[in-house]
Amino acid sequence: MTDAALLQLNAVSKRFGQVVVADGLSFSVDAGATLGIVGPNGAGKTSLFGMISGDLPVDSGDIEFDGRSVVGIGTAERCRLGITRTFQVPRPFDGLTVFENVLVAAQQGGGLRRAAAVDAALAALAETGLADRANMMAGQLGLLARKRLEVARGLSTQPRLLLLDEVAGGLTDPEVAELVAIVRRINGAGIAVVWIEHVVRALLSTVDRLICLALGKLIADGNPREVLGRPEVKELFLGTESAIAGDRPERVSEPVSEPAIDPAGGNP
Numbered sequence: 001m002t003d004a005a006l007l008q009l010n011a012v013s014k015r016f017g018q019v020v021v022a023d024g025l026s027f028s029v030d031a032g033a034t035l036g037i038v039g040p041n042g043a044g045k046t047s048l049f050g051m052i053s054g055d056l057p058v059d060s061g062d063i064e065f066d067g068r069s070v071v072g073i074g075t076a077e078r079c080r081l082g083i084t085r086t087f088q089v090p091r092p093f094d095g096l097t098v099f100e101n102v103l104v105a106a107q108q109g110g111g112l113r114r115a116a117a118v119d120a121a122l123a124a125l126a127e128t129g130l131a132d133r134a135n136m137m138a139g140q141l142g143l144l145a146r147k148r149l150e151v152a153r154g155l156s157t158q159p160r161l162l163l164l165d166e167v168a169g170g171l172t173d174p175e176v177a178e179l180v181a182i183v184r185r186i187n188g189a190g191i192a193v194v195w196i197e198h199v200v201r202a203l204l205s206t207v208d209r210l211i212c213l214a215l216g217k218l219i220a221d222g223n224p225r226e227v228l229g230r231p232e233v234k235e236l237f238l239g240t241e242s243a244i245a246g247d248r249p250e251r252v253s254e255p256v257s258e259p260a261i262d263p264a265g266g267n268p
């Protein structure tokens, strides 16, 4: 790995029976960097996050974080090292308040003691624009707020690497813009962000680099617009209402004006 790499995957492979979800994946993410991940449903994107965060064991290959292998290390310890993921389908404790949900994440995920966890939770709520809803029950939140809560829970663990799984799915354009602003602020504070997203305009407003996965293989890696313009990437999204940026580079700076690659979203 290079000196600067925070996360390094080396030939990571994983299959579920006949289904290959990772096929010799190798790539790295530098400290403080941003990386977007696109790929059709079933490409193995969520599974990849599982393997990085420790929820899912790899079949073979190595994952290094901050220069040490984390393969075989559990999710809680990886979280304490600084790896945090959000879930594609937010799953807060509906019977707890918004604040309590974040506090639990800070304590259990981040391993923070109560006073530090309270501080981290309040900071995460402020950062994600949820401070005014801190005492609401999580079950009463609308979709955008649930997505924000998911980000707040991740943030409260004080990660160095935040893995976002389709947090923009199902949101309206202004809501996507709000979320983009939050993610940019998080990254601006030095936290590396890897963002799986079907809502391509959100990625284009946020990430410096994009990879594309298909059937567990990394088929493209590079500048986001350039990657989205490659024929092999475009082909994957044929038949969807493609907003692949290579077609319309002039609109890239307008984060709220483009339809998603997959308007149905990747969310189940």
Ligand SMILES: Nc1ncnc2c1ncn2[C@@H]1O[C@H](COP(=O)(O)OP(=O)(O)O)[C@@H](O)[C@H]1O
Binding pocket: 016, 019, 021, 039, 040, 041, 042, 043, 044, 045, 046, 047, 048, 266
């Ligand atoms: N725990 C599991 N057991 C069996 N198959 C799984 C499991 N998790 C995911 N899969 C399968 O692996 C493939 C990749 O899934 P996933 O990683 O969720 O892809 P993506 O996030 O790119 O849509 C899909 O075909 C999915 O059905």
Ligand SMILES: [Mg+2]
Binding pocket: 045, 046, 047, 088, 266
């Ligand atoms: Mg997924």
